[in-house]
Amino acid sequence: MSDAPTPKTAPWDQAFLPPAPPWQGASQALLRDASDPWVSAFEADPEHDFSPDYADTRAWFDRLEAASPWIRVEVFGTSPEGRPIYAVIASKDGDGFDPDKPVLLAQAGIHPGEIDGKDAGMMLLRDICFYGKDALLDGANLILAPILSVDGHERASRYSRPNQRGPRIQGWRNTAANQNLNRDYMKLDQPEMQAARRLINKYRPDLYIDIHVTDGLDYQYDLTFGYNGEAASWSRSPAIAAWLDEAFKPAIYASLEAEGHIPGELVFGLDDDDPKKGLSDGGLGERFSNGWGAAAHVPTILIENHSLKPHAQRVLATYVFLETSLKLLAAEGASLRGAITADKALRPAQIPANFVPGKAPARTRSFKGIKYDTYESVASGRREIRWLGEPDPEPWSLPHFLSEPTLTLARPKGYWVPGYRADLIARLELHGVEMETVTAPTTVSVEMLRLSKPEIATQAAEGHVAITVKDVTPERRDWTFMPGSVRVSTDQPLGDLVILLLEPQSSESFFAWGMVPEVLTRVEYIEAYAIAPLADAMLAGDPKLRAEFEARLAADAKFAANPQARLAWFYKRTPFYDDRYLLYPIARDL
Numbered sequence: 001m002s003d004a005p006t007p008k009t010a011p012w013d014q015a016f017l018p019p020a021p022p023w024q025g026a027s028q029a030l031l032r033d034a035s036d037p038w039v040s041a042f043e044a045d046p047e048h049d050f051s052p053d054y055a056d057t058r059a060w061f062d063r064l065e066a067a068s069p070w071i072r073v074e075v076f077g078t079s080p081e082g083r084p085i086y087a088v089i090a091s092k093d094g095d096g097f098d099p100d101k102p103v104l105l106a107q108a109g110i111h112p113g114e115i116d117g118k119d120a121g122m123m124l125l126r127d128i129c130f131y132g133k134d135a136l137l138d139g140a141n142l143i144l145a146p147i148l149s150v151d152g153h154e155r156a157s158r159y160s161r162p163n164q165r166g167p168r169i170q171g172w173r174n175t176a177a178n179q180n181l182n183r184d185y186m187k188l189d190q191p192e193m194q195a196a197r198r199l200i201n202k203y204r205p206d207l208y209i210d211i212h213v214t215d216g217l218d219y220q221y222d223l224t225f226g227y228n229g230e231a232a233s234w235s236r237s238p239a240i241a242a243w244l245d246e247a248f249k250p251a252i253y254a255s256l257e258a259e260g261h262i263p264g265e266l267v268f269g270l271d272d273d274d275p276k277k278g279l280s281d282g283g284l285g286e287r288f289s290n291g292w293g294a295a296a297h298v299p300t301i302l303i304e305n306h307s308l309k310p311h312a313q314r315v316l317a318t319y320v321f322l323e324t325s326l327k328l329l330a331a332e333g334a335s336l337r338g339a340i341t342a343d344k345a346l347r348p349a350q351i352p353a354n355f356v357p358g359k360a361p362a363r364t365r366s367f368k369g370i371k372y373d374t375y376e377s378v379a380s381g382r383r384e385i386r387w388l389g390e391p392d393p394e395p396w397s398l399p400h401f402l403s404e405p406t407l408t409l410a411r412p413k414g415y416w417v418p419g420y421r422a423d424l425i426a427r428l429e430l431h432g433v434e435m436e437t438v439t440a441p442t443t444v445s446v447e448m449l450r451l452s453k454p455e456i457a458t459q460a461a462e463g464h465v466a467i468t469v470k471d472v473t474p475e476r477r478d479w480t481f482m483p484g485s486v487r488v489s490t491d492q493p494l495g496d497l498v499i500l501l502l503e504p505q506s507s508e509s510f511f512a513w514g515m516v517p518e519v520l521t522r523v524e525y526i527e528a529y530a531i532a533p534l535a536d537a538m539l540a541g542d543p544k545l546r547a548e549f550e551a552r553l554a555a556d557a558k559f560a561a562n563p564q565a566r567l568a569w570f571y572k573r574t575p576f577y578d579d580r581y582l583l584y585p586i587a588r589d590l
Helices: 026-030 054-067 116-130 150-154 191-203 238-258 289-296 311-344 422-431 495-502 528-541 543-555 563-571
Strands: 071-078 084-090 103-107 141-145 207-213 223-226 263-265 300-305 350-357 363-367 370-376 383-391 396-401 403-410 414-417 442-452 471-481 486-489 583-589
Touching (some): 026 311, 054 150, 084 191, 300 311, 414 422
Antiparallel strands (some): 350 403, 414 583
C-alpha cells in the first residue's frame, strides 16, 4: 500500500460558481443525437459543455459546404497571427444575393470565450441543409461569422472566464494584439474589425446580431438583448428603434418563451454589492456594436446571454433567436427596409454625444431576480453576496437609469481633412463615408478649432492614450488644403457618424482616442534675453496691453511672482508664437 499523499484538487478546479436554477425547455428537442452524421461537437459532448476549436470548426463547415448547394464559406480577413477569418453564407440565390431578400448577419466570437453563437449557428445551418428548415432561406439570406476573434479563440483553456458557466474550454477575451474588438467599431484599428467592416459594406445586412455572454448580476433571464434607442427619449435611428420595439421584440419574446426560455431586456446592475440598488443600460457609446449600428443606421442587436446559465441553455436560446430573426425578416423585411431608408434620410441639426449614466431613474421596472444572502468572507474581510440559485417568486421593482448625453454637437456642412492625415482618411473610407478628394492646392474659408487645456490620460487603453478636451474656440480662417486632402460632407447617411469621429470633443472621435497628438506640441521658443526687452517695448507702446497685463498681475499673485510665466504671456502675443499650437487640423466647412 503506497504512502504517497493523495493529490489535492486546486480550489479553482472545483465548483465555485453559484448554483444554476434547474431548467428544461422545448428547445432541447433541437439537439441531435451523438450518432447523427451531422451532430455538432457541442451536441456530441455528453454534458453539452464543449465548443470545438478553430480547426475542427472550420473542417465541419467545409464539410457542410461540400454537402450542400446552399452553403458557401467565404474568407473575409486575416488575423494578426495569420488565421483566415471566415463567414458561412447560407442562400438559395447562388453566388449573388437576390436584392429583394433581407440579409441577416450573425456575428459570434468577438469575445471568443462568449461563443454561444458559433455552436447555435452550426446547429441551425445543419438543420437548414438537412432537417427540413430550408424554407428559412426562401425569404431571407443568412451570413454567420462563427469566430470573429480567431486568435483569441485559440488562446483557449479552462481558465478564461471565471464568471461564466461553460463551455469548459473557453477562448480569451482579447486578440493576439491584446485588443478588445468590441471597443473598435469607430476607430477601426484592428484587422479583425477592418475585415468585419468590409464584410458589412459588401453585403449591407438588414439586421446585424452581435452575440455575447454577460457578467454581473444573477437573474432568471437566460437571454437578454438590446439596441440603442430602446426605451429612450432620443435615438440616432428612431424608425429602426420603433421597428425593433414594435415588430421584432414581441415576436422574439414569444418564440423564446414558447421554447421554455426567459428573455429579458439588456440591463446591467448599478452595484454588484447591492443587487436591488437599480439597473442601467450599460452605456450607449458608438465604440460598441449597438452604438455604432444606431449611428450608421444599421439595425443592430446586442445579445447578452446570461453567464451563470449552462452553456447548453444559452446555445439553445441563441438558436431560437436566430431562427425567429430569419422568419421575421422574411415576413417584415420590407417594413424594416423602409425604416432604414427613413433613418438614413435624417440630418439632425444637433447631435447628442458623450453619454453618461443618468442621475435620476427614467422609470421603475419589474425584474425577475434570484434569491441571495450574504456571508462573512475571510478573504475580503467583509460580507459578500451569495447567490442561491433559486428564482425569487416576487418580482423586484427596480429603478432603471438610462444614459444621457453631456455634449451636443452642431451639424456643420462638412469637414476638411488634410491630405497628410491619410491614415484618418483611410479609416473614413473603410467606414463607407463618401468624400471628395482635391487634386490641386485648394484655399477655402473654414472654421478651425483652438483647443483649450486638453488633458492626456495617465494610462493607455486599447492601444491608445486618450486625450480629452472640454472647450474649443472657433477661429474663422482661409486655409489652403494640399492635394490628397478631402472634403467630407455631413449631408450623407453616415453624416452623424462623421461628426462623432471628427469633432474633437466627442468621446468617440479620432482625437479622443489620441490619434491627433501632434497638435499638443509647441514648436520654437524664445530666450529671456530676447523676450524681456521686446516685452518692455510692447508695454511702452501699447496702453491697452499694459492695462491688461497689470490687471492680470493684480488678479493672480502666482503669475505675478513667476518671471517665466510673465514673459510667456508676452510671447503668446507676438507673431513669433506657434500659431498652430493646439489648432485642430481638421476644419469645419460651414
